Amino acid sequence: MTGSIHIAVIDDDEAVLDSLRLYFARQNIKTACFASANDFLAAIDSGQRFDSIVSDVRMPGMSGLELVHGVKGKGLAAPVILITGHGDVDMAVAAMKVGAFDFIEKPFDEARLLASIHNAIEQKQLPEIDAAELEKLQSRFDALSARQRQVMELAVAGLSNKEIGSKLKISPKTVENHRAWVMERIGARNIAELVRVAMKIQGRRI
Amino acid sequence: MTSEIQAERLRAMAFPRVFDAHKMVVGIVYLAAYALLDWISYIEPYAQLGITPWNPGTGLSFVLLLLFGLRMIPFLLVSPLLADYLNQQFAMPWHVEILASMLVGGGYSIALTYLLRPSLRFDPTLGSMRDLVLLMLVAVVSAAFVAVGYVSLTIIAGLLPTADFAAAALRYWVGDVIGITVITPFALFALTRRRILPMTTETLLQFVAIALALAVVFGLTQEQQFQLFYVLFLPIIWLAVRTGSEGVSVGILVTQLGLILGIQLFPAGTFNVTAFQALMLVLAMTGLVAGDLVTERWRTEAQLRLQQDSLSRMARLGSMGELAAAVAHELNQPLMAAGTYTRLLNDAMTSGQTDVAVVAETAKKAVAQVERAAEVVRHLRALVRLDRSNRAPCRFERIVEETIELCQPDLDRAHVTVRSDIASDFPAVMVDLLQIEQVLINLMRNAIEAISDSGSMRGTVHIGARVFDDEFVEVRVVDSGPGFPPALLENAFLPLSSHKAEGLGIGLPLCRSIVEAHGGQLWLDDNPKGAAVCFTLPIAKTERP
Numbered sequence: 004m005t006g007s008i009h010i011a012v013i014d015d016d017e018a019v020l021d022s023l024r025l026y027f028a029r030q031n032i033k034t035a036c037f038a039s040a041n042d043f044l045a046a047i048d049s050g051q052r053f054d055s056i057v058s059d060v061r062m063p064g065m066s067g068l069e070l071v072h073g074v075k076g077k078g079l080a081a082p083v084i085l086i087t088g089h090g091d092v093d094m095a096v097a098a099m100k101v102g103a104f105d106f107i108e109k110p111f112d113e114a115r116l117l118a119s120i121h122n123a124i125e126q127k128q129l130p131e132i133d134a135a136e137l138e139k140l141q142s143r144f145d146a147l148s149a150r151q152r153q154v155m156e157l158a159v160a161g162l163s164n165k166e167i168g169s170k171l172k173i174s175p176k177t178v179e180n181h182r183a184w185v186m187e188r189i190g191a192r193n194i195a196e197l198v199r200v201a202m203k204i205q206g207r208r209i
Numbered sequence: 210m211t212s213e214i215q216a217e218r219l220r221a222m223a224f225p226r227v228f229d230a231h232k233m234v235v236g237i238v239y240l241a242a243y244a245l246l247d248w249i250s251y252i253e254p255y256a257q258l259g260i261t262p263w264n265p266g267t268g269l270s271f272v273l274l275l276l277f278g279l280r281m282i283p284f285l286l287v288s289p290l291l292a293d294y295l296n297q298q299f300a301m302p303w304h305v306e307i308l309a310s311m312l313v314g315g316g317y318s319i320a321l322t323y324l325l326r327p328s329l330r331f332d333p334t335l336g337s338m339r340d341l342v343l344l345m346l347v348a349v350v351s352a353a354f355v356a357v358g359y360v361s362l363t364i365i366a367g368l369l370p371t372a373d374f375a376a377a378a379l380r381y382w383v384g385d386v387i388g389i390t391v392i393t394p395f396a397l398f399a400l401t402r403r404r405i406l407p408m409t410t411e412t413l414l415q416f417v418a419i420a421l422a423l424a425v426v427f428g429l430t431q432e433q434q435f436q437l438f439y440v441l442f443l444p445i446i447w448l449a450v451r452t453g454s455e456g457v458s459v460g461i462l463v464t465q466l467g468l469i470l471g472i473q474l475f476p477a478g479t480f481n482v483t484a485f486q487a488l489m490l491v492l493a494m495t496g497l498v499a500g501d502l503v504t505e506r507w508r509t510e511a512q513l514r515l516q517q518d519s520l521s522r523m524a525r526l527g528s529m530g531e532l533a534a535a536v537a538h539e540l541n542q543p544l545m546a547a548g549t550y551t552r553l554l555n556d557a558m559t560s561g562q563t564d565v566a567v568v569a570e571t572a573k574k575a576v577a578q579v580e581r582a583a584e585v586v587r588h589l590r591a592l593v594r595l596d597r598s599n600r601a602p603c604r605f606e607r608i609v610e611e612t613i614e615l616c617q618p619d620l621d622r623a624h625v626t627v628r629s630d631i632a633s634d635f636p637a638v639m640v641d642l643l644q645i646e647q648v649l650i651n652l653m654r655n656a657i658e659a660i661s662d663s664g665s666m667r668g669t670v671h672i673g674a675r676v677f678d679d680e681f682v683e684v685r686v687v688d689s690g691p692g693f694p695p696a697l698l699e700n701a702f703l704p705l706s707s708h709k710a711e712g713l714g715i716g717l718p719l720c721r722s723i724v725e726a727h728g729g730q731l732w733l734d735d736n737p738k739g740a741a742v743c744f745t746l747p748i749a750k751t752e753r754p
Contacts (some may be wrong), residue, residue, distance in 0.1 A: 016542040018578050022549035025571070029556060061538055088538040109541040110548055 013058035040065035082123035093161025247292035268392025286314035320351030356382035395458040418444035449499035457500030543581040550575035602749030639749040659690030
């Protein structure tokens with residue numbers, strides 16, 4: 004697969020773009036860098052195609068959330084991976100709900116981004132999650148206590164431990180414990196995966 | 210929550226009293242003052258029975274019970290007897306005197322016991338219009354009962370003809386109500402607020418106006434007196450509008466004294482004294498209500514201003530969450546880039562792929578990003594450091610006065626008095642007025658909370674200021690509360706280390722930041738009694754041409 008991957012990287016920060024470009028070059032991934040979501044959308048119109056799109060959430064002009072809408076609007080199937088800063092988790096969660104593939108909190112290890120890109124490309128080729136898998140997730144979710152489900156719902160909505168604590172009137176430390184338990188039970192390695200699981204379970208309920 | 214319930218219980222259990230000086234001392238002072246007032250006001254008695262046009266002693270009795278509690282009732286029962294003995298060597302047979310004294314003292318004691326019932330939540334400092342109206346209602350009703358009782362007693366004892374009942378009772382009633390109206394609010398304000406009137410040119414003019422109005426009332430012919438009485442409303446309303454309830458209470462007292470003096474200077478019998486006093490009663494009540502309205506408006510304005518200030522300050526700092534997100538974004542970008550560059554370097558070195566030029570280039574880029582992050586931090590510090598543009602030379606007395614004014618409702622509620630001693634030649638300080646007021650308000654509120662949380666029914670805050678050296682003054686705020694807990698003395702300035710059940714504990718660190726931004730220092734002082742906070746402020750340099 005490597006060698007044939009072509010991704011778009013969108014970030015308004017020159018240094019970030021440059022470092023990512025160097026990094027991906029070393030991984031034999033071809034990159035096209037864009038300083039804004041608008042530049043990127045214009046490039047798509049001129050016929051460029053990408054296997055995956057990596058974009059910052061917070062940018063002048065157009066946010067990551069709007070970018071996801073734009074990509075969908077153009078009928079593009081390329082999975083979007085968002086890079087978020089502190090306090091942008093709720094925006095990233097919203098973006099996932101409209102179809103972003105993943106989000107990664109800054110600062111991060113490039114290996115995590117790379118793994119996500121590979122995941123995204125593989126998933127695109129895989130059929131939708133099967134019924135048995137969904138059943139398993141559902142039973143894991145059902146095994147959680149009421150409090151753990153509350154914590155999960157709020158975490159998935161993008162709230163920090165402190166915010167969840169004040170909402171549920173428990174200490175952030177307790178929230179952290181519940182959260183770790185939930186992640187382990189659900190089998191999610193990070194918040195983005197938890198959001199994905201929650202979305203699937205929710206989608207099933209509707 | 211629990212502390213609120215405890216405080217409520219404490220309030221209900223304790224004798225309703227504001228001051229706790231020694232009972233006997235207070236009682237004796239009261240008896241002496243009562244006798245003196247009775248002697249002063251003993252003019253134009255009705256049938257030599259001590260039914261005089263105004264009875265300031267009754268007002269004093271109200272003050273005694275309202276401030277020192279129901280334990281003072283025994284003194285109320287004997288004061289009329291003692292005064293009658295000292296001033297008139299008993300105008301009535303002794304058993305009638307004793308009965309009358311019990312009736313007057315007992316009647317008002319019952320009324321005041323009712324007024325001080327915790328469920329009525331009457332505030333003896335007359336903090337609101339409601340308190341003033343409650344006081345006046347109780348005065349008007351109880352004086353009616355006492356007047357009827359007293360006059361009935363003298364008629365039964367055969368000292369007054371039955372035909373005189375209505376006239377005598379009316380006179381007694383008006384006399385007592387005016388005594389209460391003139392003396393009680395004045396004394397309550399003076400004793401609990403410890404401030405009466407600022408001595409300014411305007412105050413002087415106001416009292417000149419009262420004197421002129423009195424001269425007009427007494428100087429012109431008799432037929433016109435009652436119409437001209439209304440001239441006296443002018444200076445009273447002037448006082449009410451400009452000085453609020455405290456100033457007007459002084460004006461009313463002075464007017465009343467002037468009226469009494471006028472009546473005595475002019476031949477007896479030429480005036481209908483009771484009618485005069487009825488007019489005076491209307492004047493006094495109008496003035497008090499007007500004054501109270503003005504004071505309440507000031508308080509509302511002060512509260513509003515305070516809230517607006519804190520709102521604008523909040524806005525200036527931005528909601529912390531947004532600020533944090535912005536800062537995180539600013540720091541994340543260079544951190545991310547630097548991390549990627551260094552990991553690339555690591556990869557290059559370990560894989561042995563060492564093109565020196567490329568490695569050097571990448572390392573340089575990483576360093577540039579680290580420097581960029583450092584620059585963000587420097588900017589952040591400058592942002593958080595408080596804005597200097599509002600600094601100007603300020604009179605420190607003004608800061609203290611405004612702060613006390615802003616905290617007055619809280620102070621009155623907790624029965625805390627403030628004493629400030631600042632030398633008149635104290636130099637001006639170079640500060641942002643609002644910020645330093647914020648520091649003082651914060652310290653005052655801490656003091657008030659500490660005093661009322663300790664269960665004390667009263668307390669004092671002392672604000673002292675002295676010149677520290679050529680460049681700084683030192684301000685010291687000391688309260689009569691229990692003092693700082695030893696643990697707090699060590700880490701009071703760690704944010705969120707509050708020992709209070711509520712609040713963020715951000716007060717003291719914020720005060721210190723403000724003071725330090727002014728180049729001063731703030732520290733907690735070891736004080737044997739109560740908490741002491743000291744801080745220094747820069748002296749405004751007088752510009753030399």
